[in-house]
Amino acid sequence: MKKHNFYAGPSIMSQFTIEETAKAVHNFADMGLSILEISHRSKQFQAVMDEAVALFKELLEIPEGYSVLFLGGGASLQFAMVPMNMLAKKAAYLDTGVWANKAIKEAKLFGDIDVVASSKDKNYTYIPKDFTVPGDVDYFHYTSNNTIYGTEIRKDPEVGVRMICDMSSDIFSRPVDIAKYDLIYGGAQKNLAPSGVTFVIVKDEALGHVDRVIPTMLDYRTHVKKGSMFNTPPVLPIYSALQTLKYYKSLGGIRAIERMDMDKAEVLYNAIDGSKMFVATVPNHEDRSIMNVCFVMKPEYKELEKDFIDFATERGMMGIKGHRDVGGFRASLYNALPMESVEALVAAMKEFEAKH
Ligand SMILES: *Cc1c(COP(=O)(O)O)cnc(C)c1O
Secondary structure: OOOEEOOOOOOOOOHHHHHHHHHHHHOOOOOOOOHHHOOOOOHHHHHHHHHHHHHHHHHHOOOOOEEEEEEOOHHHHHHHHHHHHHOOOEEEEEEOOHHHHHHHHHHOOOOEEEEEEEOHHHOOOOOOOOOOOOOOOOOEEEEOEEOOOOEEOOOOOOOOOOEEEEOOOOOOOOOOOHHHEEEEEEEOOOOOOOOOOEEEEEEHHHOOOOOOOOOHHHOHHHHHHOOOOOOOOOHHHHHHHHHHHHHHHHHOOHHHHHHHHHHHHHHHHHHHHOOOOEEEOOOOHHHEOOOEEEEEEOHHHHHHHHHHHHHHHHOOEEOOEOOOOOOOEEEEOOOOOOHHHHHHHHHHHHHHHHHO
């Protein structure tokens, strides 16, 4: 049976990425060796790194003066590396859920943190709008897509200060005005590559303005200077990332991808909104994520939630169980997910509804 992959992360990758990665595991760059067993300093791998950085910059239209890094440690290490490198005195953070809170917790180790707004009062089912960011902070940090709750900030905020953003789960799903940011980071395992590599886009001039001692490996300047090759980088995930970037380019780039993502999300949200049984957990349309669609059953059908998971799983839907903090269902519609999978899920929802 055809499987439809709605996992939230690690999550669906393009068939192209998987096939090209598999080939390189057997024979990389016609070397007669696996990519798993060659030096990261070989000219063949250096070419992969260079091309991945160049395509990353091209697709996101990253201006001059920014570096793209491929590091280890996940987005979770960035929660600490960001304030260690960028927070001199005070920073502003927006609290939109679990990941934002983890970033806030680490930042507090390095300076004064002003949490300018929170949507905790309604279990993070909306994006706070009425807040002001003090003009004297070193940066404003936010999470663009809240993977767990299905909320998303799809327009670069206008807050009057430099911004830093965790774009782990919606990078490459919309154009970003990079010039407004000092740094953007994310784990690769949603829209880019298998887990193990973390991307960082950093404005070179924004570095070097804090007094504290920074260990070599945790200092962005080390990785900028050494082109992400200070130590052994995550070779295989970087290779896969390059394949995904090539695939994105072949689709027509970010604007083409965004249109496909919007279409997929619209089909699913429309089905949910038009249903007697299901209801979206994020009521405000403009706050709804186009990457992670969260929904539950209305109170009168609540006891059928478990049945629907089984029903959908029997029809090939994988990974639609909601996060434990939200319950119900979550369908992640990352870039590599085809419309066909959304249609299969909608068909399963309609069939289930008709039976009850
Ligand atoms: C998945 C995710 C993370 C965690 O990434 P790791 O690479 O596992 O540390 C952080 N932030 C967001 C928004 C995520 O979706």
